[in-house]
Amino acid sequence: MSYDYQSLLDRVHATVAAQPIRGKVADYIPALARVDGRRFGLALALTDGRVFSAGEADEPFSIQSMSKLFTLVMAQRLYGDDLWQRVGREPSGTAFNSLVQLEHEDGFPRNPFINAGALAVTNALVSRYAQPERAILDFLASLCGRKKIFIDEDVARSEEQHGDRNRAIAYFLKAHDRFENDVAEVTRTYFRQCAIPLTCRELAQAALFLANNGTTLDGARVLSPVQTRQTLAVMLTCGLYDGVGDFVFRVGLPAKSGVGGGIIAILPGVGSLCVWSPPLDARGNSARGIDALELIAADLAVVPGVL
Ligand code: GLN
Numbered sequence: 081m082s083y084d085y086q087s088l089l090d091r092v093h094a095t096v097a098a099q100p101i102r103g104k105v106a107d108y109i110p111a112l113a114r115v116d117g118r119r120f121g122l123a124l125a126l127t128d129g130r131v132f133s134a135g136e137a138d139e140p141f142s143i144q145s146m147s148k149l150f151t152l153v154m155a156q157r158l159y160g161d162d163l164w165q166r167v168g169r170e171p172s173g174t175a176f177n178s179l180v181q182l183e184h185e186d187g188f189p190r191n192p193f194i195n196a197g198a199l200a201v202t203n204a205l206v207s208r209y210a211q212p213e214r215a216i217l218d219f220l221a222s223l224c225g226r227k228k229i230f231i232d233e234d235v236a237r238s239e240e241q242h243g244d245r246n247r248a249i250a251y252f253l254k255a256h257d258r259f260e261n262d263v264a265e266v267t268r269t270y271f272r273q274c275a276i277p278l279t280c281r282e283l284a285q286a287a288l289f290l291a292n293n294g295t296t297l298d299g300a301r302v303l304s305p306v307q308t309r310q311t312l313a314v315m316l317t318c319g320l321y322d323g324v325g326d327f328v329f330r331v332g333l334p335a336k337s338g339v340g341g342g343i344i345a346i347l348p349g350v351g352s353l354c355v356w357s358p359p360l361d362a363r364g365n366s367a368r369g370i371d372a373l374e375l376i377a378a379d380l381a382v383v384p385g386v387l
Contacts, residue, residue: 093134103359103367111238123280126351140277144338147273148198187256191318223286236275283354323363332384343369
């Protein structure tokens with residue numbers, strides 16, 4: 081008999097939901113602060129086509145930094161190995177929106193998942209696409225099997241209004257000749273990519289190619305097998321910012337978080353998970369999301385970095 085994924089998700093959902101809520105819903109983007117901290121969903125898409133879910137898996141939420149995973153993939157497709165001239169692949173050990181390391185390291189962002197690196201990636205997309213925002217929306221829509229995806233204009237406006245820190249990072253890259261486009265245009269695109277709402281089910285679906293050696297279940301190649309391995313490596317070492325060591329210790333899967341409270345985690349060869357719970361720990365990662373993934377990883381006997 082095959083593994084009973086549904087009862088695993090149900091059990092994990094019930095166990096985690098019964099614990100008191102820890103952490104705090106992100107409020108530095110005011111539009112995100114309005115989200116109810118009790119929301120909680122889980123979805124698992126398998127490479128054999130089955131999908132399982134528990135809780136509020138069909139409720140859209142702000143993908144925030146999970147968008148950085150998909151823009152990284154788009155940039156890998158466009159630039160190949162040259163992308164790594166623009167951004168590194170070392171964990172930063174600093175907060176996702178930190179500026180300190182950039183000063184020491186000539187404005188070369190440590191990795192594509194901290195804001196500096198994600199802005200460098202979005203800058204790279206703006207250089208190649210006439211309509212970068214459209215390209216990002218279309219790419220995500222094609223991966224999660226939707227005709228159209230929309231931006232939450234409230235969240236986008238809120239990010240733009242409170243985006244001075246991200247603009248500062250972008251200007252810093254520009255001062256180091258690592259940013260060939262207009263700062264306002266790139267930060268606008270970046271804020272808008274973060275303000276896309278998707279559900280756990282859609283996000284698990286969208287990231288499934290990463291569990292499937294770089295191809296979708298329809299057989300469309302998104303990344304080469306080597307690029308897929310590289311993306312998973314960057315997720316494993318950098319996907320949860322300065323909380324990544326603890327996350328790999330507890331969960332051990334390549335993952336990407338967002339301050340909307342979502343985390344995507346990949347089970348290579350098996351499937352793709354997405355959890356959503358808005359209250360965040362001190363590092364800006366979903367507290368319950370990590371608890372849930374830890375229970376799932378323990379049940380599946382995940383060996384960190386191997387599965
Ligand atoms: N839009 C957010 C920001 O730039 C994304 C951060 C995140 O999800 N970690 O601050």
